[in-house]
Every structure is written in structure tokens, then in C-alpha cells.
Amino acid sequence: DSGVTQTPKHLITATGQRVTLRCSPRSGDLSVYWYQQSLDQGLQFLIQYYNGEERAKGNILERFSAQQFPDLHSELNLSSLELGDSALYFCASSPGVSADTQYFGPGTRLTVL
Amino acid sequence: QQPVQSPQAVILREGEDAVINCSSSKALYSVHWYRQKHGEAPVFLMILLKGGEQKGHEKISASFNEKKQQSSLYLTASQLSYSGTYFCGTNMDSNYQLIWGAGTKLIIKP
Secondary structure (H helix, E strand, O other): OOOOEEEOOEEEEOOOOOEEEEEEOOOOOOEEEEEEEOOOOOOEEEEEEEOOEEEEEOOOOOOEEEEEOOOOOEEEEEOOOOHHHOEEEEEEEEOOOOOOOOEEOOOEEEEEO | OOOEEEOOEEEEEOOOOEEEEEEOOOOOOEEEEEEEOOOOOOEEEEEEEOOOOEEEOOOOEEEEEOOOOEEEEEEOOOOHHHOEEEEEEEEOOOOOOOEEOOOEEEEEEO
């Protein structure tokens, strides 16, 4: 158990819908990262927040947005969902702002029908 | 620029050795290694830093050749539990994001 929690574990929805994925980092970690992993593919970095501020952006679509709240939990919002958005979405956390050890949550499996 | 991992996949018998490589065309500050079992989250294995410092917590060894900008992960006397996909993440500076390789799938057969 990494100490990072993600909810929900599974999400099934239809095309065009909007969903919110939630992540709580390990106690004391200030950075949260979001990744997308399509079936048997690598990790695609989406976005990083550090202590409430956006720190780095990767290949995140305009239909996707994220935020980190004062209690450091983070949410990833996915809208106008398409079939291709079906994937595992991982959240990871680390203590600092730089590329230190990242601790991954169990992931949210999103299925868009 | 995405680091290149090789091989893409390898199948071993239990007890055999494996080497997984991660190469970059850019000068690296650090290389991070993670293992992911099917359907699970990636788990940290090791960080190798420029200058030779190495941080890890499992009985897995690795090297970082700064001249070649290549890291190698050594799995000796492989066990069934070593099966999974190994990812390397690299960065050019401690303040930069990790860029992840495509992964190496390791299958260990009894």
C-alpha cells in the first residue's frame, strides 16, 4: 500500500459525459501527478500540481482539467468523453516539487461506452 | 525526448538473469526504475543519480553510464515475482519532469 488513495476504482460511462476522478496523496506529500495508461501502453504524463499550483503540463487534452485543493487532494475532470479516453488513470504523489520518488495510487479504470 | 528501452519484451525461465536497458540522447540527471504488474500500479524500484549515487530498497542492481546516457537494470536469479513491465523514467535536471520509456515486459516461467 503506497498511501495514495484514488476513487472510484472503476467508472463506466457513456460518450459525451463528464466524470471526476479523485486522488488523496500520501501524508506530507505536496506534489500530485496524473497519468493516463491505455491498454498495455506506457505511462502518459498529464499534469502535476505542487502545493495547490500547477507545476508541469504534459499531454493533457483541453477536455481534461485538474486542480489541487488546500487539503492537497486533487481531482481530474474529464469532459466530452470519447471511446479513446478509456484507460487506467493513475495518480502519484511525491514529497517535493522535483522528480523525486513517486508513489502511485491503485488507479481508476475508466470505460467509455 | 522519450528514453528508449530495450528489449521490448523478454521471456525467461526462473533462475535466469536479465538485463534491461534505458537510453537517452540527452544528458541525464537521474534515471528512475519502476515495475508494474498487470492491472496494478507502478512500484518504485530504484533511482540512479548523476555522479553515481544510487537509491533503492529492493535487491535489484543497476548502473548508470553517464558517457553513454544509459542505465541498465540487472535482475539476477530471476523469480516468478519479477514478472511485470519495467519502466524507466529520466530527467535532465532535478526540477524537470520525468519522461517515461515505453516499458519492457518481463515474463518469468517456472
